[in-house]
Amino acid sequence: MAAASVWFCRENRRKRLFIFGDGAGDRAMRIWTPRSCRGDCGDVVGEDKALTERSIMSWSNPFILAFITTFFFVSSFEFLLSSATMDTMTPGQSLIHWQVLISAGNEFALGFFSPGESKEFYVAIWYNKLPTDPQTVVWVANRDEPIADSNGVFTLQDDGNLAVLDGTKKPSWNTSVSTNATRLVAVLLDSGNLVLRDGETTVWQSFDYPFDTFLPGMKIRVKPKTGSNRLLTSCKKDDNFRLGRLSFGVDGHMQNQLFIWYNLTKTNWQSGLWNGNNFEEIPEVNKNFLFYFTKNSSGDEVYFMYSTIYTYTRLVMDASGQLQFWIWYEPAEQWRMGWSTWRDGCDNPLKCGVYGICDSKNSPVCSCLPGFEPVSPAIGAPGIGKMGAIGRAGCSVVRETSSSTCQI
Incomplete structure (x- = not known):
């Protein structure tokens, strides 16, 4: 059985467990991914020790124990374990939705992320140590073509390109570089930069995009x-x-x-x-x-x-x-x-809506251009745009009006 290390992270009084397998000396994978980990994790099993059910029995609740046991005894476990090193990918290696890359100093993580109530998935980079929920995302690969479900794959292809693929292997994003590199790797740095390197030469980096x-x-x-x-x-x-x-x-x-x-x-x-x-x-x-x-x-x-x-x-x-x-x-x-950059409300270009004029010295601050009138007011609230909040109401060219005031 491959050697591994078990670590605990505590967040909001909850213990969250994840595993790194190092059976090949240079391979690792996070199986149980905490939403955020403050960096105060401790090695509770120890490196270079065989991870067995007995060695984790006292540390795991039944759900996590069953989860880990399943992964250790299914035939695909060794494949999953070898998918990526902690901060580095080589051609042919991939990440699926529960796997992440973590920079060498644990500052940033890269993996699949679904913001808010969205059911779509993006490959994103976020702060790894900060206890925020959800994580604070600083970079996204496939921002205009998110994956519709959790079956996406992030991979370093044999042609030297990083790519995000959906469940049918259709690409939603790739780096589109042309290279004859023979020592190509993708590395997540502690600066938050994801780089493609050929030896010491940077072929592509996320900071440029x-x-x-x-x-x-x-x-x-x-x-x-x-x-x-x-x-x-x-x-x-x-x-x-x-x-x-x-x-x-x-x-x-x-x-x-x-x-x-x-x-x-x-x-x-x-x-x-x-x-x-x-x-x-x-x-x-x-x-x-x-x-x-x-x-x-x-x-x-x-x-x-x-x-x-x-x-x-x-x-x-x-x-x-x-x-x-x-x-x-x-x-x-x-x-x-x-x-x-905003010094007053009128610095917001959306404050008075379409065809609106903003003047912070006036009350109300918003008015309509001549020939325009407020969007239909809400019932019981004369003068309030039907869209409600500041920055959402606007003026409509319905008919000429004698008054140009558009209070929102």
Whole structure:
């Protein structure tokens, strides 16, 4: 029987068990995946010891014991055990929905993830140590083509490409690289970056294809000669990772400032020019010591990065239209917003809806363009848009009106 280690993680007074098998010396798999593990797990069996029913009897409840026993004695167990090393995949190896990669320092994990009430599955990277439920996702592979059920596979194919396949082996995403590499591996790093390597050469990396999250070490980049850039793009909703309408990045023709665009055409926010120390419109960013932007150039590209003194931070292009800087506050075990691009409600491009005008100095702050009127008011609440909440009501070109006020 292959040697293995059993570990316990405690979360909200619940014990959660997972196993690493190391029978081949370089192979491992997590069978029982905790939703989150704070890193205070202990080796209760010990490495290089044969894992038997007797050795885990005192540690496992009946359900987990039955679960483990089943996996040890079914014929496919050795195949599952050899599917991937802890942080690395080689060509031909795969992950299924309960398996994960974990970076060498346990900082990040990669696996299948289903957000909120969604029944769709994405291959995602999330913080592995933070006790959040659900996990805080920082990158998604197949964001526009999620898998409809739990039968998906994440694999490093023999042609050198990472791919997400559904239950019929139809690809929903792949890295689309062309390489003749002979020593190719995929590694999840402690920075949160998933890289394809040929020896010491990086062939592809997830940091070049951002989700909605900007992490320390990432680059928001642009190639001035071609105008091509890499953008953070919001999600449609919290439980729908598909591409939203808000994007953040550097313009191909104005490389000295940062922008937020709506539908990639309308500028909703800009940072002001970079003066070598900070951005003119947001000087508080580099002055409040929360995080620091730096501008660099390399070859044919210009890019901005940020650094911080905090252990866990992320800059997020939120679906509401805000660029938000979040800091992990350990005493309360929660994320706290340290900065946002919104200074008042009218910074939200969606606040007054379609054909609406926002003026924070007026009361009400929203009005309709001439020739438009409020969307039908709700019963018993004159003047309130039928869609209700701020940022959801709007104005409709039903008929000319004598009054342009549209209170929402």
